[in-house]
Amino acid sequence: MRKNSLQHEHAVVVGAGIAGLCAAAALATRFVRVTVVDRDDIAPDSWFRRGVPQGHHAHYLLERGAMAMEDLFPGLRAEIKAAGVPVHDFGIVARFLLPTGWSPLHETGITIQPLSRPYLETFLRRRALALDNVTLLTDFHVDGLNLARSHKGPHHVRGIRGRHNGQAVDLTANLVVETTGRGSRLPRWLTEHGLPAPREREISARVVYASRIYHGHPDSGPLIQGALVYAPTRRRGGAVLGMENDTGLVILAGADGELCPTDEEGFAAYATTLPTPVVRDYLSAHEPCGPIHRTTNLSNRWRLLHRYPKWPHGLIALGDSVCYFNPIYAQGMTVAALQAAALPGWLDGHTTTRIFQHKLARIIRTPWLMATSADLAWAPRQAGATARAAHWYLDRLMPHLPAKPDLYRRFASVQHMRRSPATLLAPSVLRTVLGPAAPPLCP
Numbered sequence: 001m002r003k004n005s006l007q008h009e010h011a012v013v014v015g016a017g018i019a020g021l022c023a024a025a026a027l028a029t030r031f032v033r034v035t036v037v038d039r040d041d042i043a044p045d046s047w048f049r050r051g052v053p054q055g056h057h058a059h060y061l062l063e064r065g066a067m068a069m070e071d072l073f074p075g076l077r078a079e080i081k082a083a084g085v086p087v088h089d090f091g092i093v094a095r096f097l098l099p100t101g102w103s104p105l106h107e108t109g110i111t112i113q114p115l116s117r118p119y120l121e122t123f124l125r126r127r128a129l130a131l132d133n134v135t136l137l138t139d140f141h142v143d144g145l146n147l148a149r150s151h152k153g154p155h156h157v158r159g160i161r162g163r164h165n166g167q168a169v170d171l172t173a174n175l176v177v178e179t180t181g182r183g184s185r186l187p188r189w190l191t192e193h194g195l196p197a198p199r200e201r202e203i204s205a206r207v208v209y210a211s212r213i214y215h216g217h218p219d220s221g222p223l224i225q226g227a228l229v230y231a232p233t234r235r236r237g238g239a240v241l242g243m244e245n246d247t248g249l250v251i252l253a254g255a256d257g258e259l260c261p262t263d264e265e266g267f268a269a270y271a272t273t274l275p276t277p278v279v280r281d282y283l284s285a286h287e288p289c290g291p292i293h294r295t296t297n298l299s300n301r302w303r304l305l306h307r308y309p310k311w312p313h314g315l316i317a318l319g320d321s322v323c324y325f326n327p328i329y330a331q332g333m334t335v336a337a338l339q340a341a342a343l344p345g346w347l348d349g350h351t352t353t354r355i356f357q358h359k360l361a362r363i364i365r366t367p368w369l370m371a372t373s374a375d376l377a378w379a380p381r382q383a384g385a386t387a388r389a390a391h392w393y394l395d396r397l398m399p400h401l402p403a404k405p406d407l408y409r410r411f412a413s414v415q416h417m418r419r420s421p422a423t424l425l426a427p428s429v430l431r432t433v434l435g436p437a438a439p440p441l442c443p
């Protein structure tokens with residue numbers, strides 16, 4: 001990094017999760033100093049931590065997200081690989097029971113590196129903190145924004161206030177990037193200055209996850225296997241994911257109000273009700289290495305900050321704070337990395353933070369449409385024309401996937417956000433979708 005390319009003085013990033021660490025790396029290319037603050041007491045090798053309760057659940061990184069992280073942290077994939085997590089072809093290493101049969105085990109050209117959320121975070125944290133202009137202040141609880149009021153235009157955020165090791169502290173900054181995740185208090189931080197609360201959209205399939213880590217990868221078959229919930233017929237799903245250090249993460253999922261149990265017997269019994277025995281068989285052959293963790297009411301929520309009247313100068317929010325998704329579609333970390341990667345280009349354009357929030361909305365739009373269209377199948381009465389058309393189309397397309405590897409490859413590239421959903425409207429796909437229906441292979 002050349003010193004004269006650093007055009008700005010000081011940026012503060014609130015939150016050292018995936019979005020915060022990616023944002024820190026991106027900002028370090030344009031700011032003299034980047035200070036990341038987090039309320040958790042984070043050590044270099046911190047694993048599960050209070051501020052990221054979702055870290056106990058599977059965190060599957062889509063290929064597009066891995067590519068965005070690689071751009072922010074060059075050599076990241078190779079580093080993770082050297083630490084013992086190979087890069088696999090998604091089509092060879094992951095197999096899911098679709099409503100009409102197993103997904104084909106075939107090369108897709110889509111690569112994945114299955115590792116746990118805490119492990120990924122340790123790599124990102126180490127890389128971000130290796131940058132000589134990035135500092136992490138832990139045990140720093142941010143309570144609000146410091147704001148210079150303006151009578152005409154938008155207000156100007158000048159920094160943050162909080163408690164560092166229990167002591168009241170103010171940090172001044174030219175830019176504050178808020179990445180405090182799902183539990184973000186951003187609306188309160190705005191309303192306490194007399195500003196309006198942002199409008200939100202929420203669509204919930206009332207998804208529940210219960211997860212537990214075990215010793216050992218699956219004994220047979222691919223590293224990742226299971227049956228996902230599928231609207232509107234399959235309320236129960238479950239999968240086992242082989243991860244780093246020869247561990248396996250079992251995840252049970254429920255949708256539309258189906259609650260996965262957290263007691264030993266209930267967990268095992270739930271696995272026996274899935275449409276495939278792979279999770280049940282794995283559980284009976286492997287020893288757990290931790291408790292069962294459950295998270296309920298997982299929904300999709302989008303704060304419409306790009307429509308906020310007079311969005312403050314000097315403030316950006318990104319990651320789950322702005323938009324989170326039903327995690328079944330595994331989009332959150334990818335969207336966070338893509339948003340962070342957009343920061344340097346925006347800074348070079350010298351436009352307003354409001355314009356950047358619009359840019360973020362464009363990144364969110366497609367994954368939001370994909371996640372919510374699928375989830376609205378649980379509540380068809382609430383679904384608009386677009387969601388209804390998407391259900392109709394997918395209901396006709398999905399039955400063909402088990403028997404058509406090329407179609408599955410195309411479908412997977414959309415899921416991994418490598419290609420636009422419009423690719424599923426190509427003439428060859430349309431011919432299949434509008435042609436004779438595929439025979440059902442399993443219930």
Ligand SMILES: Cc1cc2nc3c(=O)[nH]c(=O)nc-3n(C[C@H](O)[C@H](O)[C@H](O)COP(=O)(O)OP(=O)(O)OC[C@H]3O[C@@H](n4cnc5c(N)ncnc54)[C@H](O)[C@@H]3O)c2cc1C
Pocket residue numbers: 014015016017018019020037038039040050051052054057058059060061062140141142143179180181182184209295298318319320321327329330331332333334336
């Ligand atoms: C159950 C579940 C499963 C998921 N599975 C996947 C998956 O398979 N694939 C995928 O891509 N995504 C998944 N996600 C989404 C993923 O966790 C997030 O999208 C991603 O981590 C980006 O989050 P973030 O960095 O914005 O927030 P977080 O990772 O939640 O980080 C927020 C950070 O802010 C800190 N913080 C909060 N408040 C304050 C404060 N006041 N002061 C200082 N610090 C503060 C916290 O300590 C934390 O470190 C899943 C989410 C859930 C809930």
